[in-house]
Amino acid sequence: MSLELARKDLPLIGVDFGGTKIEAAALDAQGVPRVRRRVATPADYPSALAAVRELVSEIEANTAAVEHVGVGGPGSFSPRTGLLRNSNTQYLNGREFVKDLEQILGKAVRYSNDANCLALSEAVDGAAAGARVVFAVIIGTGCGGGIVVDGKLIEGANGIGGEWGHNPLPWPEESELRESASCWCGQRGCLETWISGSGLQRDFLAATGIALTGQEIMAGVRRGESAAVAAFDRYVDRLARALASVINLIDPNVIVLGGGMANIDELYERLPTLIRRHVFSDVWDSRLVRAQWGDSSGVRGAARLWQQSK
Secondary structure (H helix, E strand, O other): OOHHHHHHOOOEEEEEEOOOEEEEEEEOOOOOEEEEEEEEOOOOHHHHHHHHHHHHHHHHHHOOOOOEEEEEEOOEEOOOOOOEEOOOOHHHOOOOHHHHHHHHHOOEEEEEEHHHHHHHHHHHHOOOOOOOEEEEEEEOOOEEEEEEEOOEEOOOOOOOOOOHHHOEOOOOOHHHHHHOOEOOOOOEOEHHHHHOHHHHHHHHHHHHOOOOOHHHHHHHHHOOOHHHHHHHHHHHHHHHHHHHHHHHHHOOOEEEEEOHHHHOHHHHHHHHHHHHOOOOOOOOOOEEEEOOOHHHHHHHHHHOHHHOOO
């Protein structure tokens, strides 16, 4: 067997570095996962590096040794300093994360934002396969976005392509301007504070004085409880406005929703009508779909980063 053929037979290994768990997986040439492993995300940087090393070693022990690994995670790298920034996993900020991973793994590492990895995974062989322009969002604890055009990630000149979560809420009402919350990024009123799962919980607490989880709020919605219904109505309207602002910029063929909030069936029933109110067109018929690969999209997209030309 030639060296070139042997390399084609090697698995694609990806790591999804999340706020609560780190997952590693190996995909074969057809995108079928061969091995998957996950651990809880450690609370400090050295332990996090060690956890990635152990996961990759275990994956390789069950497949084959590889020359490079793709990693998806929070934040992006500054083209000026080469350091990670904008991560809500705070101990990653200001670190040479890729260099440190390459040193501890002994192999080349390619890194991209977790929402970019979601977008890439779903555009290649997921819910948006075959679409020319794809916008994928993560609406969970936080809020992120990624753009794929003709199968290629659009990371942008400064590495922040698709970062809609730290734009302000569009077409705000006066009450929303008054009630805007501080964001961990240092700004106020970011989309992340409104349309993440945490944003839904914050809004419900502000309106009722009662702290409930997103699942508890949605259970109340389905029982017809007025406070829960009102909070969800506000949430869907805000999410529709946020998506419409992106549509007015890049007009994607498909919008993919990922993250915990993407599992709410009612979103797909209600969002299209509300989105159309704000789209600068006489028609909007693009598809709005749930991520096919669910919480595995991140690691699948990370594994495919080395298939992207640089």
